[in-house]
Amino acid sequence: MPTTRETVLAALHARLQPLAALTLRDEVLPERIPAAGLIILRDGQPGDPEVTLSPLRYHYQHRAELEVVVQLGTGRASAFDDLIATIGAALEADRTLSGLCDWVEPEAPASVDLPVEGAAALKAAVITVVLHYTTTGPLA
Numbered sequence: 001m002p003t004t005r006e007t008v009l010a011a012l013h014a015r016l017q018p019l020a021a022l023t024l025r026d027e028v029l030p031e032r033i034p035a036a037g038l039i040i041l042r043d044g045q046p047g048d049p050e051v052t053l054s055p056l057r058y059h060y061q062h063r064a065e066l067e068v069v070v071q072l073g074t075g076r077a078s079a080f081d082d083l084i085a086t087i088g089a090a091l092e093a094d095r096t097l098s099g100l101c102d103w104v105e106p107e108a109p110a111s112v113d114l115p116v117e118g119a120a121a122l123k124a125a126v127i128t129v130v131l132h133y134t135t136t137g138p139l140a
Contacts, residue, residue: 004100004135005046009064011097012104012129013041016066019086033071033122037083040067044128049138058138062131068109073120076113080123084109087127102132 002010009025016023021037029040044064051058066087070080088106095104109125116122 004133004140005060005062008062008097008100008131008133009041009043011100012064012131015090015094015097016041016087019083019090021068021083021086029067029069033069035072037068037070037079039083039087040069041065042067049135056136058135058140060131060133060135062133064129064131066106066127066129067124068127069122069124071116071120071122076121076123080111080125084125084127091129097131100133102134103130105130105132 013023013025016039019039021039022034023039023041025041026043027040042065044062046060046062049058049060068083068087070076070083072079091104091106096102097104107128107130109127111123111125114122114124
């Protein structure tokens with residue numbers, strides 16, 4: 001039986017799968033970026049939980065990361081903005097990941113343009129997604 005942490009991360013990954021961009025989980029950056037863009041979900045860190053007693057519960061604010069990459073010769077900024085907006089809409093449509101989380105909150109991206117020798121530049125950002133969830137134990 002998967003842990004709550006894994007269940008929540010798998011649900012976040014599944015939530016992003018219908019998007020036009022290729023969505024991977026904990027993979028290395030591929031050599032070629034699809035025309036629709038690329039999203040790589042990194043598991044991130046659950047951090048130190050708040051603990052309540054009676055009943056014992058661990059309340060996490062898990063910080064997962066989405067690496068978002070677009071590579072186009074022209075219209076890169078627009079395509080990147082569209083992809084970010086699509087990610088936001090997908091997360092806003094189900095802030096609890098079908099009841100698995102108390103709340104899902106993405107943070108604003110800080111984008112960067114990365115030159116690639118002999119190819120179109122990359123526009124990339126890391127979006128931190130804070131997943132609020134509760135478990136019965138730190139390994140549950």
